[in-house]
Amino acid sequence: MSTPRATLGELERLMIQAAAWAAEADRLLERAGVGPGWAIADLGCGPAGILAEASRRVGPAGQVVGVEAAPDRAIAARLGAAAAGLPNVIVRIGDAARTELPAGSFDLAHARFLTQEVDCDQLLTEMVRLVRPGGLIALEEPGDLPWEIDPEPAGYRRIEPLVRARFLARPTAAGSALVARCRRDLSVLDAREVRLELAGGDQYAATPRHALAAAAPALLAAGSADAATLRRADRALRAAARDRAVRHRSFSVVQILARAA
Numbered sequence: 001m002s003t004p005r006a007t008l009g010e011l012e013r014l015m016i017q018a019a020a021w022a023a024e025a026d027r028l029l030e031r032a033g034v035g036p037g038w039a040i041a042d043l044g045c046g047p048a049g050i051l052a053e054a055s056r057r058v059g060p061a062g063q064v065v066g067v068e069a070a071p072d073r074a075i076a077a078r079l080g081a082a083a084a085g086l087p088n089v090i091v092r093i094g095d096a097a098r099t100e101l102p103a104g105s106f107d108l109a110h111a112r113f114l115t116q117e118v119d120c121d122q123l124l125t126e127m128v129r130l131v132r133p134g135g136l137i138a139l140e141e142p143g144d145l146p147w148e149i150d151p152e153p154a155g156y157r158r159i160e161p162l163v164r165a166r167f168l169a170r171p172t173a174a175g176s177a178l179v180a181r182c183r184r185d186l187s188v189l190d191a192r193e194v195r196l197e198l199a200g201g202d203q204y205a206a207t208p209r210h211a212l213a214a215a216a217p218a219l220l221a222a223g224s225a226d227a228a229t230l231r232r233a234d235r236a237l238r239a240a241a242r243d244r245a246v247r248h249r250s251f252s253v254v255q256i257l258a259r260a261a
């Protein structure tokens with residue numbers, strides 16, 4: 001192996017990520033006042049997204065529609081909803097920026113970890129189109145705070161900003177810049193940054209290692225790091241992900257709740 005490679009499939013990684021952030025997403029829905037009978041869209045839902053949390057809150061009289069571009073992820077989301085007994089969930093294969101769902105048909109449109117992949121302006125335009133007058137837009141995207149590991153693995157201080165820069169390539173897509181972007185065009189009701197505290201041994205503690213594996217080819221190509229440095233960082237991150245004595249503070253996520261202005 002010349003450079004670090006992810007050991008999990010992307011589908012499994014996204015399931016672990018969705019489970020890790022589920023409680024924070026549920027609190028966001030609670031703050032939004034989501035209740036029985038609401039219609040919610042989860043754009044770019046992946047294999048799980050917040051479909052289950054939304055489904056439980058809107059109940060049998062409500063409806064949750066996931067939109068996902070990758071067919072395997074959409075099918076995984078359908079299977080997951082069926083297995084969990086959530087009949088009010090449907091998942092469509094489609095483009096979050098052009099859903100073709102009827103305008104004004106949702107009480108709340110949500111997207112998480114999507115602005116790295118979909119143009120932020122197009123996404124917000126579609127979310128505003130989808131919600132009824134007075135409806136809500138909820139975003140959960142990477143915040144400004146990096147993933148911290150205590151004790152810090154050797155080389156992490158140098159590698160972490162390089163990896164992070166790969167993921168936050170779009171200048172308006174994350175953190176305080178995204179909040180400012182939303183304040184410009186929407187009426188922001190609430191914006192806060194949340195983080196997870198975890199210990200090594202938690203499956204989600206492998207996140208920095210997966211991020212390194214995903215960024216490694218680009219870092220090598222750009223000459224930002226050599227293969228030996230990346231291999232050393234990979235070994236250190238693998239140990240930190242497994243060691244139950246190591247504490248992890250996740251990167252922050254900015255949760256934005258807004259109305260179309």
Ligand SMILES: C[S@@+](CC[C@H](N)C(=O)[O-])C[C@H]1O[C@@H](n2cnc3c(N)ncnc32)[C@H](O)[C@@H]1O
Pocket residue numbers: 014017018043044045046047048049050067068069070073094095096097111112113114117118
């Ligand atoms: C980082 S994942 C986040 C998944 C999910 N929102 C969550 O937080 O658990 C981004 C997802 O958006 C999907 N995606 C990317 N571009 C898309 C688009 N234009 N329309 C719909 N889905 C898209 C990807 O296939 C992937 O499943």
